[in-house]
Amino acid sequence: MYAVVVTFQIKAGQIEAFMPAMLQNARTSLTQEPGCHRFDICTDPGRANEVFLYELYTDRSAFEAHLASAYFKTFDAHVAEMIERKDIRTYAEVAS
Numbered sequence: 001m002y003a004v005v006v007t008f009q010i011k012a013g014q015i016e017a018f019m020p021a022m023l024q025n026a027r028t029s030l031t032q033e034p035g036c037h038r039f040d041i042c043t044d045p046g047r048a049n050e051v052f053l054y055e056l057y058t059d060r061s062a063f064e065a066h067l068a069s070a071y072f073k074t075f076d077a078h079v080a081e082m083i084e085r086k087d088i089r090t091y092a093e094v095a096s
Contacts, residue, residue: 001037002060003091006053014082015049022051025075029055033069035062049084060092 010018019041026039038056057063066072 001093002057002063004055005089007087008051009085010049011084018079018082021079028071
């Protein structure tokens with residue numbers, strides 16, 4: 001498995017516009033990408049403008065296919081101006 005964690009800081013006043021787009025992106029990824037196994041969207045009321053994603057893909061190429069998809073590119077362009085900061089980290093599973 002290949003894990004992707006993303007933390008977004010959303011600009012003030014933009015979370016209400018960001019979340020529906022983010023939810024749709026997650027739903028589409030899960031239903032249209034056979035290599036996407038999990039796509040969790042998490043928030044904390046104490047950090048109202050922060051959104052945390054936890055995604056699991058079969059491997060790095062499955063994640064790269066996600067990034068290359070037309071719907072992801074549309075989502076990314078749509079929310080770009082809503083995002084103040086984004087931190088992306090990836091992890092490959094260690095074979096046991």
